[in-house]
Amino acid sequence: MTDTSNLDDVIIIGGGSTGLYTAFYCGMRGMKTKLIESDTELGGKVAKFLPEKLIYDIGGIPQITGDELVKQTIDQAAKHQPTIVQNEWIETIKKNEDGTFSLTSKEGMVHHSKTVIIATGTGKFDTVQPDISNIELYTGKSHHYTMKNPQQYVGKRVMICSNNRIGVDWALTLEGIAEQVYLVNNKKTFQNAADVELEQLDKSSVVVKLASEIGQLDGDEGWLDQIIIKSEQAAVEQIDVDHLLTYHGLKMNPTPFDNWGLETDSNRVVVDHFMATNIEGIFAAGDATSYPGKTMLIASGYTEALTAVNSAKKHLEPNAPSTVYSTVIYRK
Ligand SMILES: Cc1cc2nc3c(=O)[nH]c(=O)nc-3n(C[C@H](O)[C@H](O)[C@H](O)COP(=O)(O)OP(=O)(O)OC[C@H]3O[C@@H](n4cnc5c(N)ncnc54)[C@H](O)[C@@H]3O)c2cc1C
Structure with a gap:
């Protein structure tokens, strides 16, 4: 049996723009959340490739630098105080008999959760x-x-x-x-x-x-x-x-999706329109995903995160509403 004292509702793998936003929205849906990022810094490709660049194509934000976007997304993710683990690379995911998941990192730590959301992009970039x-x-x-x-x-x-x-x-x-x-x-x-x-x-x-x-x-x-x-x-x-x-240059360490038993297409995880993967209880969002019409954009990752979280919530509580309005959740 899984050690339930250390059991999260959801573990998000990857602390890029998609993973951070996923963490916020999991909190909004009342889920006990842990985010695991392999790098020393959060923000993924936005932090690595566009820290000083202006980004113009996020709805409602006429322009913002990558660094400022990462800072704001970290602040937003912190709203419901998820557990954030850095410097751990998830190597294996095991589905237990009771339907929970055990994730083991290269650093030797084991994390348990009821659902998993993959927000890994295609891997981790290291500087040469x-x-x-x-x-x-x-x-x-x-x-x-x-x-x-x-x-x-x-x-x-x-x-x-x-x-x-x-x-x-x-x-x-x-x-x-x-x-x-x-x-x-x-x-x-x-x-x-x-x-x-x-x-x-x-x-x-x-x-x-x-x-x-x-x-x-x-x-x-x-x-x-x-x-x-x-x-x-x-x-x-x-x-x-x-x-x-x-x-x-940068060298990429690809996320081992195949070892995790996930169906992939060009090293991206195949998802349906609920952002569900071929493994029940594992969902995906952002650059990690593959489906017809997929766009590799920050805003696409946010939308997919909403869907993945709502699907994970439904997986945990089939009678939960499909979605909720923030205006209702945070009403004073
Ligand atoms: C040069 C460039 C310019 C761009 N310009 C724009 C733009 O103007 N507008 C726009 O919308 N998009 C732009 N993009 C695309 C945008 O950067 C991506 O769509 C976005 O960063 C994807 O975010 P993500 O969180 O899904 O993935 P990522 O940013 O790749 O984050 C994934 C995170 O997961 C971590 N990870 C991976 N595997 C593991 C593991 N096994 N264990 C633990 N952690 C793991 C990685 O370390 C990484 O931090 C640009 C991209 C590039 C390269």
């Missing part, structure tokens, strides 16, 4: 570490993997090291903020960069170093003073720098 010696001494202070909080670069000398269009985007964004921006690329071209971005780069004040690599970092207590650059012709240059941003 650059091959620069001693970089870890600076990471978090003057070396960064994302361009969060651009105000910290006001009046500073910033070097960006990347051969990707993300590096071009960061350089052009910081051009008007930093005192000087350097863009170091170990190749001669920028992967995936649009012509218009390269034209903007040409016209900008960004100093671009092609076919060049970072040779050495110099600084004190995590704060950079100088970076030594080596070019293809073996020329060496010392550049005064306050901050270094690196982007060498």
Whole structure:
């Protein structure tokens, strides 16, 4: 028998925009809720890919940065105080004889619940570490993997090291903020960069170093003073720098849907119009799902979350209303 003292009504796997909104709505439906996220930070792809980007296509919000959206969604999720577990990667899901589920994480923890909502996207993205010696001494202070909080670069000398269009985007964004921006690329071209971005780069004040690599970092207590650059012709240059941003791509760890016994289509979970999967009691929402007409958008994830939660509620209490109005629930 499942240990009922540790039994949630629902466990949400994934703390991206969809999982966080799911947690809020589970609370609104009066469900004892736990959310499990493998990353150190919540927000999923919105936090990873669009922290400073403006998002324009969410109903009722004319524009909002990814960071602000994540912050607001975390605040909303917290309204009913769900249990939020971070740094745990769910590896297995076992359906018990009594119909409950036991989820085991790679970290060795076991979680029990009556239903499961999968909001994992297609997996977890990790930053590819650059091959620069001693970089870890600076990471978090003057070396960064994302361009969060651009105000910290006001009046500073910033070097960006990347051969990707993300590096071009960061350089052009910081051009008007930093005192000087350097863009170091170990190749001669920028992967995936649009012509218009390269034209903007040409016209900008960004100093671009092609076919060049970072040779050495110099600084004190995590704060950079100088970076030594080596070019293809073996020329060496010392550049005064306050901050270094690196982007060498992301690697994806796919969520093991097949091991969980779920029917999949192109590594996404097949759902019906109730957001039900092929396993009774397991539902899914957001980028994790596959169905005809699926769109990979934040707002689609929210709508699917509502349906998945209402379906999970019905699974727990067949006589529960199919949906509820927040105006009624929170009426003063
Ligand atoms: C560059 C880019 C720009 C975009 N621009 C827009 C836009 O302008 N407007 C828009 O609406 N959408 C946009 N999108 C799409 C949007 O980002 C996604 O639709 C949305 O982030 C999906 O959210 P999600 O929560 O479903 O999945 P994700 O954000 O992928 O979150 C899933 C979470 O689950 C976690 N996870 C996965 N597996 C496990 C596991 N086994 N155990 C524990 N945790 C796990 C992951 O770590 C992750 O945090 C953009 C996407 C990209 C890449």
